[in-house]
Amino acid sequence: MFKLSFEDPYYGDTELKAAKFADLCAEIAEHAHPQNGLQPCDIAGCDTANMMHHGFHRAAVASIASATESVVVGELYEKYPRLLTRKVTDKESDQWWAYVGPWSAKCPECWGMVYGDPEGRELHSGKCPYCGIEFDADARISEYADAVASEALDTMLWATTADIPEDADVSEVIRAVHGKSLSDLFDADDVPAAKREELREQCEDFVRSVWEMVREHEPRDLGHAFALTAGGWDAGFVGRFGKDSDRLGDAARTFTLPELYLYVAIGGLPAVDMCG
Numbered sequence: 001m002f003k004l005s006f007e008d009p010y011y012g013d014t015e016l017k018a019a020k021f022a023d024l025c026a027e028i029a030e031h032a033h034p035q036n037g038l039q040p041c042d043i044a045g046c047d048t049a050n051m052m053h054h055g056f057h058r059a060a061v062a063s064i065a066s067a068t069e070s071v072v073v074g075e076l077y078e079k080y081p082r083l084l085t086r087k088v089t090d091k092e093s094d095q096w097w098a099y100v101g102p103w104s105a106k107c108p109e110c111w112g113m114v115y116g117d118p119e120g121r122e123l124h125s126g127k128c129p130y131c132g133i134e135f136d137a138d139a140r141i142s143e144y145a146d147a148v149a150s151e152a153l154d155t156m157l158w159a160t161t162a163d164i165p166e167d168a169d170v171s172e173v174i175r176a177v178h179g180k181s182l183s184d185l186f187d188a189d190d191v192p193a194a195k196r197e198e199l200r201e202q203c204e205d206f207v208r209s210v211w212e213m214v215r216e217h218e219p220r221d222l223g224h225a226f227a228l229t230a231g232g233w234d235a236g237f238v239g240r241f242g243k244d245s246d247r248l249g250d251a252a253r254t255f256t257l258p259e260l261y262l263y264v265a266i267g268g269l270p271a272v273d274m275c276g
Helices: 021-032 047-053 057-067 071-079 086-103 139-161 171-176 193-209 219-230 242-252
Strands: 002-008 012-018 104-106 113-115 125-127 134-136 259-264 270-275
Touching: 002 021, 002 071, 012 021, 021 047, 021 057, 021 071, 047 057, 047 086, 047 113, 057 071, 057 086, 086 104, 139 193, 139 219, 193 219, 193 242, 219 242
Parallel strands: none
Antiparallel strands: 002 012, 104 113, 125 134, 259 270
8 A cells, every 4th residue: 555644734634545656646646736736727738637637647746746846746756766766757758648649739829739639539629728719720630531531532543443344334435435544534523422421531530540650641642551451452551651551551451441333324424433
């Protein structure tokens, strides 16, 4: 059992205890932050409160110690110095940032770092906790997913029209249309809007599931690789995304994209649709 006894300026003699040291740190951090324990901080703007919220309690204690003189935190360091070394707390701080950082963004007005929601896979959307302006950082992911979906659909069109068997129903019609190649005949607008939206939703789900790994990559590269892998060709991620290639490929294989198919529409011209 880990415990700490101290004299609180508001509550007098106080004892906090826990079966695990990390849990004692949680009790201490909760007691010491803010200093008077009365007004909770916004987890979107306060690193210490965010660390506490996500369970990085040693890092939270270290953050309090570096920011203010807290009697209870000082006594915790004095009693358990070997459990709160700089190496230990820095390591946990790095782990916290690796978890929260990809879902964080700077306010465009005051440049304060605003933390998002790693559990909900969302960047911040709402008021800045520092200056109060409204801004939607999460739109960045949606815009990125739009670009991924656009390239994914182009890739699917290319893969579908690259090689049509000689006995395909539309072969004769295709050859008769001004001598154009299939890639010249079709673009994304030829796919029904409802089907394009279904594809875009799948792309956004994929992007959010792997945002930590892909946020620095070009969305066009990701869309092409995603379409080839989730579309069944299974070659999109091989060696193209460094150390994350295999993990991204595995994530993409959990999705099944609908198939594009060609047919002869009313009027005798070839058309494209999506099924699945």
